[in-house]
């Protein structure tokens with residue numbers, strides 16, 4: 317399975333790539349890691365293919381005299397034109413993606429790269445410690461990735477280790493029964509939240525929203541089970 321790890325800046329993509337790949341190796345799988353972030357200084361793991369061997373944001377800034385934003389856009393256009401190695405002998409290939417999610421998602425790069433792999437899914441990470449009261453925006457963003465990339469997407473709430481057990485229980489309740497915490501909708505925003513969350517349950521069903529910690533490894537077992545379900549749904553049980 318080719319797993320693309322996406323998410324807003326700082327949501328924990330690189331740490332999840334590092335620790336989830338180690339977990340998969342401990343479970344007996346062969347794993348390869350691809351770093352697609354040309355702007356990162358230290359990824360914290362050993363990549364089997366690293367985009368920085370071809371170009372970095374710093375290189376592009378110097379070469380073309382661009383600022384950081386211009387260089388990121390140029391880097392995404394270069395990414396879109398690349399043929400990446402496919403590591404077909406590995407059970408899982410995990411792709412770390414750029415910290416700047418928007419140019420990856422909304423320009424050609426993300427779609428072109430991802431659509432060239434058949435057996436694939438996306439992990440869409442959110443930093444639970446930052447968005448605990450803004451879950452709806454997170455789900456809508458994950459849905460945007462799913463819609464744009466036309467790829468099975470798992471919405472994953474990361475950094476669970478930073479929350480108390482009571483907060484975690486509230487989050488689980490909110491995911492299971494979004495309306496239950498709001499009571500009778502008193503504003504248009506409440507009503508919109510409830511209706512949107514209900515509609516979103518079709519794409520991110522409550523049983524399919526893992527709460528994980530990329531730091532401690534909590535929730536990795538559930539992630540692996542979901543990967544297995546996706547494989548089964550594709551008809552490939554090898």
Ligand SMILES: Nc1nc2c(ncn2[C@@H]2O[C@H](COP(=O)(O)OP(=O)(O)OP(=O)(O)O)[C@@H](O)[C@H]2O)c(=O)[nH]1
Nearest residue numbers: 324325326327328329330331415474475529530531
């Ligand atoms: N406590 C805790 N910290 C985490 C977790 N996941 C990531 N972090 C921390 O959050 C920060 C950002 O993590 P990264 O893995 O670099 O996140 P990223 O999404 O790759 O960041 P960019 O590539 O810059 O967008 C780092 O300080 C990590 O150590 C987690 O599950 N728990």
Ligand SMILES: [Mg+2]
Nearest residue numbers: 329330356415
């Ligand atoms: Mg990163």
